[in-house]
Amino acid sequence: MATDGVGTLEQALANGRGLLAHDPRGALEQAHAILTVDGRNYDALRLRAAALRRLGDSDGAERTERHALENFGQSRTLGAAAAALARGDLRAAEHMLRPHLAANPDEPGALIMLAELVNMLGGYAEAEALFRRALAIMPNFAEPRLGIATVLFRQGRPDASVVELQAILAADPGHEGATRQLANTLGHLARYDEALAVYERFLAAAEGSEAARVGYGHMLKTVGRTEEAIAAYRHVLSQRPEHGEVWWSLANLKTVRFDADDIRQMESGLGAPGQSPGDRAQLHFALGKALEDAGDHHAAFDHYASGNALVRAGMPYDAAAFGDDVSRTIAALPAGLFTARGHESEAPIFILGMPRAGSTLIEQILASHSQVEGTAELPYIPEIARELIVEMRQPFPELLAGLPDARLRELGQRYLDRARFHRSSDRPRFIDKMPNNWFDIGLILLALPYARIIDARRHPLDCGFSNFRQYFAQGQAFSYDLADMGNYYRDYVRLMAHIDAILPGRVHRVIHEELLADPEGETRRLLAALDLPFEENCLRFHENSRAVRTASSEQVRRPINRDGAGRWRAYEAWLGPLKDALGPALESYPDAPER
Structure with a gap:
């Protein structure tokens, strides 16, 4: 089948969708033909997933849906909605996603994207329902379950959030996102021993996980195990000495005094290639604290000012x-508004x-x-x-x-x-x-x-x-x-x-x-x-x-x-x-x- 033209490609997709209801195997063949030419074609991947689902291959359908999600930018609507979200135009993204979902009610990528958007707008109940619809289509996919856990926590149901996160880790003990979210949720519930145990199990199996070790350091700091927190932070710095968040975490203990070698490492870190503005800002704040302790207030203020300017540039305030x-x-x-009318x-x-x-x-x-x-x-x-x-x-x-x-x-x-x-x-x-x-x-x-x-x-x-x-x-x-x-x-x-x-x-x-x-x-x-x-x-x-x-x-x-x-x-x-x-x-x- 030739698919060398937009019209031909769209016709092939239309033919495949037409076959789906009465001839799913024919629809699968049509999707395969398109993907032979364009392996990242989002619509063809979705057609393939739908055909596999109708043929009873739910595992194959879910694998294909994941592949489609990895290429959602190839979808005209989802790509445009993602661009609107990236520039902060939530309403524009919503106006694209809602009609698209009305026409494609079982599209996981659109469900997840709209759920995340509604969650940002504070519509937690609807966001939960959307995430659950996506999870029903892809029951082994962690992303919608992570979304459910987030929404449950924001609705004041952290215990239910913990259950969802534990379900992810039961299927995939090495899932770092679920590990960190579970530890943080347990920490918010003051279940600190459990939170530390979650990190320790993960780190025992994934020694190189930088973000989890930083989170572990934060939790140790919270419970007053300061020397262990410092050791966790220093361990990360031994692997990535330009890590701004870790330098600031040490500075933020307020009790750590940096030596000349620490200051040299931080100054070198400011020029590290590919460094994010957040990492760079935190290095400036840490250097400000180090130089303040050394009595160089002019240089300290310059670093505080530089760090503040970096954050301010990405966080407008009126x-x-x-x-x-x-x-x-x-x-x-x-x-006159205030009389004892509320909860006692x-x-x-x-x-x-x-x-x-x-x-x-x-x-x-x-x-x-x-x-x-x-x-x-x-x-x-x-x-x-x-x-x-x-x-x-x-x-x-x-x-x-x-x-x-x-x-x-x-x-x-x-x-x-x-x-x-x-x-x-x-x-x-x-x-x-x-x-x-x-x-x-x-x-x-x-x-x-x-x-x-x-x-x-x-x-x-x-x-x-x-x-x-x-x-x-x-x-x-x-x-x-x-x-x-x-x-x-x-x-x-x-x-x-x-x-x-x-x-x-x-x-x-x-x-x-x-x-x-x-x-x-x-x-x-x-x-x-x-x-x-x-x-x-x-x-x-x-x-x-x-x-x-x-x-x-x-x-x-x-x-x-x-x-x-x-x-x-x-x-x-x-x-x-x-x-x-x-x-x-x-x-x-x-x-x-x-x-």
Whole structure:
């Protein structure tokens, strides 16, 4: 059969599809003829898979579907949709994929691509259904099951996510993606011993796996096995000395001092061929820390600035638009909105505010109390806010004003159900220390009116510069530019001042410098605000062996110290944009500006 022309090729495909229903073997022969000429032809591979399925060869059909997925770019529709996704145009991709799937309802590539897109948009239930349809067609293919596991976790069903990931590893113990996702999920559930065991089994059989060993190092750090974490990181560097994430992981321990040889290796790594912007940025941040420790503040700031610029280039942030969102939020939260209409639970304690403001220290103090359990930075308040936007198709936070009492109680219960997976004790209170929850404080106050809220506040220059020298694993787009940082801090102070004005005393504020100066007095005031009796263990927080996932993990394993206080002063010459953006928020600290 000649297939030397678009028309001829399309006719051959049409003939094969016409044969499929009544003569699958003829359709298979037609697909084979096309693939003899063009072995990567996506449509012919899909035709071959459909014919094999009709002939009862499900294994052969699945192998062919996998081959088709490897060549989805040959599909006009899927290739165009993938290009739209790559440039961030989710709606354009959706408008291509939905009609394509309506005409081809059993196409795994289209199902998986649309599921991933819907997942990005927060439509978790639909994404799960799409992944499950793809899995039914390709039951031995790990990708849709990985997608199901991701969606289950985002729906607050991590235990179910674990089951799906374990199923992948039962069939393929060497699947690195499932290994890392399972270990991370177990870590989020505070099942750290199991998570470490998952990594250890995998690494015993796959010594050369770089990403898994880095993940293993992160998990060791979380549980306080610092020397073993350092050994895991150094093992990776012995194989790839330009690995930016590992150098930053060592720097982020805050306790590692780099020597001259380390600095030379990092500087050489900056010129490594093919290095990603993320790896290069993390090398800059690690070098900044190394040179700061060596007392070369000018060179350190240059590296911090270079690292921030690299991240900022790939993570756009609109400070003016965010400021407008804060203004809208203030307008949408009048005093009369807040009555005790939500869930009656008194269990949650929210610690919120700016990142790098001392929230981990407050958490560690409280988690040393016999009635309080520390969990993590839980993602569920912003997640529920996003779900409300999808469910109600209304702007947030304006939609909060129209929520009936029953819906508010349901939202409070939704949060508690998801948070429950992070709890491992019967202590009556638990901590959620997601700092960015300040932006969604209206949702907290309405859905969980009896929850306690602690605002962790630190000097704006110390806090701002601490963020500027920190590479975050995800998010915090405001932190990679000094002016953006100042605007973000000012907006945070502005919203919290509004809450203070309409609900005086509702939020307990901890000023970081006052806690460092008078740990016992501030701890007593903190516990009193939470209606908790004073316990001496809270002053010995550094003896608490609980896992800590944040960048301050090693710092809170030592007694209170002032090592980071006033660090900005050595860099004051370069902090003009931060000072200018902060304006009155700097001048009036620790009080909020009058306007």
